[in-house]
Amino acid sequence: MSIHLIMFIAFGVVCVAGAINLLAQSHPINSALSLIAVMGALAGEFLLLGAEFVAAVQVIVYAGAIMVLFVFVIMLLNAGAEERTQGSRVAIILGVPGMILGSVLLAWVVLKHSGTQAVAVGALPGPPSTIGQLLFHQFLLPFEITSVLILIAIMGAVVLASKPEAVQKRKEH
Amino acid sequence: MPLVPFIVASVIKSIIVIFILLTAVAYTVWLERKVVGHMQNRWGPTRVGPFGLLQPAADGIKFLLKEDLTPPHVYKPLFLAAPMIAVIFALTSIAVIPFGTSITIAGYNIPLQITDVNIGLLLILGVTSIGVYGVALAGWSSNNKYSLLGGLRASAQMISYEISLGLSLVGVLILSGSFSLRSIVEAQSGLYWGFIPRWNIFPQFFAFFCYLIAAYAETNRIPFDLPEAETELVAGYHTEYSAMKFAMFFMAEYANMITVGCLATLLFFGGWLGPVAGPAPLRVILPVFWFVLKVFVFLFIYIWVRGTLPRFRYDQLMAFGWKFLLPLALVNLIATAIVVVR
Incomplete structure (x- = not known):
């Protein structure tokens, strides 16, 4: 071995x-x-x-x-x-x-x-x-698609984690 | 090189390098006390030996002989493991740092470096990122509010500044095209227009600026020493530690400072490159001398900054890292990539 x-x-x-x-x-x-x-x-x-x-x-x-x-x-x-x-x-x-x-x-x-x-x-x-x-x-295309996917996930996390009042305020503006 | 001489050479090199590193750690502490003392119109250590030069030895004996307390409410396995993690990973990164060219002993060409791996820089980044656990776990396992806050601050700060640190190094990597620290130094040999050394500091000045600041934050030094801010947190994550366990954190901090100095020298200031002349032994010793001199300058700047600047507020620290340093590193990276590819 x-x-x-x-x-x-x-x-x-x-x-x-x-x-x-x-x-x-x-x-x-x-x-x-x-x-x-x-x-x-x-x-x-x-x-x-x-x-x-x-x-x-x-x-x-x-x-x-x-x-x-x-x-x-x-x-x-x-x-x-x-x-x-x-x-x-x-x-x-x-x-x-x-x-x-x-x-x-x-x-x-x-x-x-x-x-x-x-x-x-x-x-x-x-x-x-x-x-x-x-x-x-x-693998350029899969690589770029993955990075966009991660970006979407990050933005989703920010939206989910922010307080509902803050989101409401942003909508009113 | 055959296996047996290789192993013998590696073991001897490791012993010498670790011995020198630990001595350097002890004397960096002495240097800091002396320099900060003079900056504040004091003498610093003067009693033990001439100019207080034996003070590190006295401190070492004191650390070994002091009572080693373990408070009853701590989580024992991690409380014991945390200082070991901190010091082991702080000392490991020296393994890939080259100090000079190479020497020939008994027909074998031995580079002045424990090991030259082709992912040397990544290895150092990996090892330092694992070192965070030492601080974080120490804070958590102490079961003490101040320690926990210190540990939390340290991990948040290290994660934030690691990104700027990593990005600031990419510019250098683009210029040299290698992760091996030896190749990065060799890519910096030569002169611009015949008189300016071809060091990376000139094309990568902003990267160097980012690296230096992020590295100060990574090593938890003033002005970024929020994790152990005495005025708020007693001593932060090592409040509950005493004797040799405390000394391990202390050694880890100074070993990290030396690693940062070595990396800055290798990546931005041409490592061991410098004027070399004279007979063959001098041609080996001079590069090592240039390397040590450059690292010493960085250590001095570290101490100088400590003696000069006050501590940041925590929100200032985070805002500075994310809103200023990270964009600056990104812009520098894009500019470097455009210039090189064009």
């Missing part, structure tokens, strides 16, 4: 363990921190696949910016630990194995019949210049 594969599996384990811990923790801030661990581990996986730019962006945007906002909101609301509720036993006995079985089946079907192959190490477009070429030549 090459050192790449060992590290890939290690990051994968951290990723899955973080995701499970996210669900298991009762305090929101612990869940948010597990999500950061998941993001960091994902960045490691990208790095191992040779996509260093995507890895850096994963850390800067997701772990460094979006999750800081999550933590910020949790801190601002000073959210306490959730109460543990006794969930239904049927859900645990049937649901968990059912979900695992379902995802394994799905992965098997997709890999078997769609002709998709596992991504080889270094096969992804890694250097920032390659990503830039792809984004601004081949």
Whole structure:
């Protein structure tokens, strides 16, 4: 086994363990921190696949910016630990194995019949210049449409977050 | 280079760089106390050693020997982790900073840098953006109103100014066409019209202005030290910390200052470039000397600003970041892109 594969599996384990811990923790801030661990581990996986730019962006945007906002909101609301509720036993006995079985089946079907192959190490477009070429030549239209979509989402968020009186006032003017 | 010499060289370089960085952190604190003292018509530290030069050692011993209090009402795991997060990520960014050209030992060409990765600048941005958690979690886990307010202010301020900081660097990236700090410096070699060095500060003056201000805000220094404003918040996010845990935040702050100085030197002032002459050993030492000199000037300006300016009000800080600095960085970026593409 090459050192790449060992590290890939290690990051994968951290990723899955973080995701499970996210669900298991009762305090929101612990869940948010597990999500950061998941993001960091994902960045490691990208790095191992040779996509260093995507890895850096994963850390800067997701772990460094979006999750800081999550933590910020949790801190601002000073959210306490959730109460543990006794969930239904049927859900645990049937649901968990059912979900695992379902995802394994799905992965098997997709890999078997769609002709998709596992991504080889270094096969992804890694250097920032390659990503830039792809984004601004081949995928220019989707890229621009996505940016407009994000702009609409930002404006929607501003409208939703502003007080109703302010909106009313703006209409009167 | 074969694996074994590579590992040996990397370990030795890391040890030397970390040792120098920690010493520099200690002596930046001394420099600050001395310079601010003289600016305020005081002497600064004078008792321990000549000119108070052994004061950092005395402070270090004091931090280690003081009682390490943990208040009973804190959220312990995060209370312990927060200073570690702050100091680890503050020290990590030094790994990609080049100090000079390269030396040849036993036939191997060893660059004066721990590692030259082709996303060096992005790595530094990523590491500093993770460093915010140290401050934010310290404020939250202390379970104290002042700490929480300090932590909230710090995270809001860092997110706001990170955008201007990132945008101000894009102009430099367009000019040099690389994320590797070594290539960015090498792109600045040469002269304009035969006598002005080809440093990025001249075509990118506004970017440098944005970078410097945003970096002051990122490192929570006066005039942007709202997160630890003594007059309102006791000591902000590290109110509940004592002894070595407090010292870790202190070290993180000064290590971040040094990183900011190094980045400014590399991106805008030609890094280790400068007049080099003389025999071979001097040709290796002189570039390192120029680099250290430039970083020292930045540290001095940091301290000078601290001794000169009063603190902003919080709404002024946010308005300045979003309504002035961000548009300025954007306009500079567009202008640079137009000039380069044309």
